[in-house]
Amino acid sequence: MSGKTILVWFRNDLRVHDNEILLEAVKRSEQIVPVYCFDPRYFELTRYGTRKTGALRAKFLLESVASLRESLKQLGGNLIIRSGKPEDILPEICNEYDVTEVYHHREVASMETDISAIVENALWKKQINLKHFIGHTMYHKEDLPFPIKNIPNDFAVFRKKIERDSIVKPCFDTPNVIRVPKTEDAGELPGLHDLNIDAAELESLEVNFTGGEQEGLLKLNELVFAEEPKGKALKNSMVTSRLSPWLSLGCLSSREVYWAVRKHKPKHAANDTATRIITELQWRDFFRFMLKKHSNTSLNEIEPERDLTEKEQVAFGKWMNGETGTAIIDACMRELNASGFLNDKIKQYISSFLYKDLEVTWRAGAAYFEEKCVDYSPASDWGNWAYLIGGEIMSSSKPLTAKSEEIAEDFSIKRWFLEQSALN
Numbered sequence: 052m053s054g055k056t057i058l059v060w061f062r063n064d065l066r067v068h069d070n071e072i073l074l075e076a077v078k079r080s081e082q083i084v085p086v087y088c089f090d091p092r093y094f095e096l097t098r099y100g101t102r103k104t105g106a107l108r109a110k111f112l113l114e115s116v117a118s119l120r121e122s123l124k125q126l127g128g129n130l131i132i133r134s135g136k137p138e139d140i141l142p143e144i145c146n147e148y149d150v151t152e153v154y155h156h157r158e159v160a161s162m163e164t165d166i167s168a169i170v171e172n173a174l175w176k177k178q179i180n181l182k183h184f185i186g187h188t189m190y191h192k193e194d195l196p197f198p199i200k201n202i203p204n205d206f207a208v209f210r211k212k213i214e215r216d217s218i219v220k221p222c223f224d225t226p227n228v229i230r231v232p233k234t235e236d237a238g239e240l241p242g243l244h245d246l247n248i249d250a251a252e253l254e255s256l257e258v259n260f261t262g263g264e265q266e267g268l269l270k271l272n273e274l275v276f277a278e279e280p281k282g283k284a285l286k287n288s289m290v291t292s293r294l295s296p297w298l299s300l301g302c303l304s305s306r307e308v309y310w311a312v313r314k315h316k317p318k319h320a321a322n323d324t325a326t327r328i329i330t331e332l333q334w335r336d337f338f339r340f341m342l343k344k345h346s347n348t349s350l351n352e353i354e355p356e357r358d359l360t361e362k363e364q365v366a367f368g369k370w371m372n373g374e375t376g377t378a379i380i381d382a383c384m385r386e387l388n389a390s391g392f393l394n395d396k397i398k399q400y401i402s403s404f405l406y407k408d409l410e411v412t413w414r415a416g417a418a419y420f421e422e423k424c425v426d427y428s429p430a431s432d433w434g435n436w437a438y439l440i441g442g443e444i445m446s447s448s449k450p451l452t453a454k455s456e457e458i459a460e461d462f463s464i465k466r467w468f469l470e471q472s473a474l475n
Contacts, residue, residue: 068307075184084231107256151179296425
């Protein structure tokens with residue numbers, strides 16, 4: 052095999068549009084080897100009895116990986132799918148295809164960065180370089196008006212400075228064609244049972260989201276061309292939250308959303324829908340940069356990870372099952388359990404109740420969200436918890452609670468709320 056071969060390691064960037072590692076690999080090599088690994092560490096149980104990936108999240112992931120494979124095939128490529136730890140799998144694939152370099156997008160959460168370090172060490176033993184790219188944010192780190200260590204802890208200050216002094220770069224081009232080596236065994240997409248999940252679980256759940264790049268782009272198109280309500284913008288639960296499942300796995304890029312909104316969504320006033328969408332994208336960036344700035348150290352210092360007390364176990368169980376006796380909280384939890392989705396306002400509401408009213412460690416709640424929320428993202432979810440638990444990590448300029456009447460305005464929650472009220 053002649054020429055340079057680059058392996059593209061996909062993780063939370065399951066798309067071909069605005070994907071720097073894919074474009075650069077195509078430009079700088081004769082052929083590429085796209086790979087996705089179903090790492091068993093993401094399907095284990097936590098110390099709180101929750102799963103790191105629940106049924107709805109797993110379904111969405113499987114659909115997203117299948118969609119990525121199809122997108123690559125349409126460009127002349129393919130996606131090698133393997134189950135196992137990437138530090139074991141990637142060196143083997145590198146040997147098989149004479150790979151000279153591996154590209155991937157850098158992560159910021161502890162588990163992801165630890166895995167990257169293990170993979171880097173495994174590749175280095177084979178004298179293969181793991182090249183890191185930054186591709187999960189709307190604003191590139193190098194375009195910020197301050198280094199990561201000096202990012203303001205207050206979002207309002209952060210937003211003011213980036214809007215004044217930073218730019219959002221154009222999206223990267225999508226390759227016209229992808230060249231891959233002949234592959235005897237590209238691998239089959241695993242089933243739910245292979246991920247330690249009973250497919251029968253889905254029968255009792257509301258499946259409202261389909262994973263994948265094409266589905267994400269379709270939802271973006273629907274959002275930017277949605278008719279503006281007369282006199283006011285779309286509600287928070289109806290803007291970027293609509294796209295959060297696809298943003299979390301990188302089926303959509305934040306830049307793609309930003310430029311679509313700027314191009315197609317007319318501006319009417321300071322609180323128009325376009326502004327609110329962009330503000331929510333800025334929040335996603337802020338949380339990611341803050342996790343990079345503080346890592347997990349500051350959160351550990353405030354409240355180290357620990358087992359639940361007996362009292363916490365009882366309270367946590369009632370919270371998870373929607374049996375706290377507080378009707379609106381129970382309505383929200385039942386909605387989460389059934390659909391795998393709550394908008395940020397509602398998640399902040401039930402998080403505050405767990406931590407402040409039930410006095411259960413935030414880590415148990417974070418673990419439960421990781422299992423249940425289709426749009427789970429370590430940076431965004433941990434960012435919200437950081438605001439809630441306080442300390443010097445971030446200054447809270449974002450309200451974390453709402454009145455029960457405001458929460459009940461969401462139709463699906465209102466349905467549960469009325470049912471609960473009738474029962475009581």
